[in-house]
Amino acid sequence: MNLLITGVSGLLGANLAWEALRAGHAVRGLTGHRDLPGAPFPVRAADLTDPAALDAAWAWARPDAVIHTAALADLDACERDPDQAHRLNAWVPGAIARRAAQEGVPLVHISTDAVFDGQRGDYTEDDPPNPLSVYARTKLEGERAVLDAHPQAVVARVNFFGWSLSGTRSLAEWFFNNLRFGQTVRGFTDVFFCPLLANHLARLLLEMLERGLHGLYHATSPRCLSKYAFGVALAEQFGYDPGLIRPASVDEAGLTAPRARRLTLRSDKLAHALGHPLPDWQAGIVEFHRQYTTGYTEALRSWLISPLEDARYDYCAI
Numbered sequence: 001m002n003l004l005i006t007g008v009s010g011l012l013g014a015n016l017a018w019e020a021l022r023a024g025h026a027v028r029g030l031t032g033h034r035d036l037p038g039a040p041f042p043v044r045a046a047d048l049t050d051p052a053a054l055d056a057a058w059a060w061a062r063p064d065a066v067i068h069t070a071a072l073a074d075l076d077a078c079e080r081d082p083d084q085a086h087r088l089n090a091w092v093p094g095a096i097a098r099r100a101a102q103e104g105v106p107l108v109h110i111s112t113d114a115v116f117d118g119q120r121g122d123y124t125e126d127d128p129p130n131p132l133s134v135y136a137r138t139k140l141e142g143e144r145a146v147l148d149a150h151p152q153a154v155v156a157r158v159n160f161f162g163w164s165l166s167g168t169r170s171l172a173e174w175f176f177n178n179l180r181f182g183q184t185v186r187g188f189t190d191v192f193f194c195p196l197l198a199n200h201l202a203r204l205l206l207e208m209l210e211r212g213l214h215g216l217y218h219a220t221s222p223r224c225l226s227k228y229a230f231g232v233a234l235a236e237q238f239g240y241d242p243g244l245i246r247p248a249s250v251d252e253a254g255l256t257a258p259r260a261r262r263l264t265l266r267s268d269k270l271a272h273a274l275g276h277p278l279p280d281w282q283a284g285i286v287e288f289h290r291q292y293t294t295g296y297t298e299a300l301r302s303w304l305i306s307p308l309e310d311a312r313y314d315y316c317a318i
Contacts, residue, residue, distance in 0.1 A: 001025045001209075004063035006096070007070030008043060009034040011164040012110065014300060015198035016067060016205065017041065023206055028061040032070065036165075037306040049087045051095065058099055065106045065209050068096050071139070075114075075257035078135035089138035094145030101150035106212070108154040108205050109146040112139045113193065113220065115157065118260025121192065121224075125157075125216045125269055133257040147216070154208050156219040157265065162198030162288065163297045165304055171195075172288055175231045179240040186248035187228030192262045194220040195230070197284030199291075207274055217270040223280040224264040230281065237289045 003020050007013040008029025017039070020027050027041040036043045046057040048070060071089050072078055078085035093109050100107040114136040115129035131137040143155045161172035168177065178185045196204075196219065204219050225233070228247050235242040250259055271278050291297060 016202040019202035090141035093142035097149035121262035121264040187231040194224040
């Protein structure tokens, strides 16, 4: 399968490309501006908000399937520039979906658990969304644009963690980077979520494509926890001092965009459609640690390095 991945330099995009290559797929990746000179697949920069650039990128990729991960995911940046958030999170998904539908190309669009307000938790795909932030509202608009334009597409609401190209993109990396240097950090005891390791999520997305699913699915861990408990579990897995994580409330953080507190989603629908249980956050933390100890992070970050550059490049400096 010739798979086009948008946002391939992002946290999910990079790990998805890794898993797709491992599964034997031909990958082509689109980035906004970051080059990946060491990537073992073709990569092209494209401004997807420009219709001409989108057309050129599509002609270049000639995809058999698309997984659209690109988004403006910084919640506070979305609050500062709602027009750009709308272009990237709502207009672009709709434009890609229209092109995919015209050519009969399967599409998986990545959305977010943040479309819910977090007042109740335990949400299913049938529960009405109530987004609190510009980011969440524009992502919900993107969901609707995709399914309106391409009813056979998949929309996956997700929450994930993992190793990124920069080493600074995920909550797990934030805990890790502080804990390994003995830095005290706060962990929110009043924010609950159901995260998957990016690699586990990537494998599920590829399986959803292979099985021809369509419609809306929650692709999240079947077990949920607070962000404080997540940090403690990660510390214990790596052998760091969990006492460095101080219990705190999200109200103390001074964040610009409002955050939903109980983003616990039910993933039964996807498990039933695939015919097997989904991996959970605990298995993800175990694999996250194994990746660190077996050179996965160095291999992934080598995509940032030209083959002509010095092989003694210090990955830890990224």
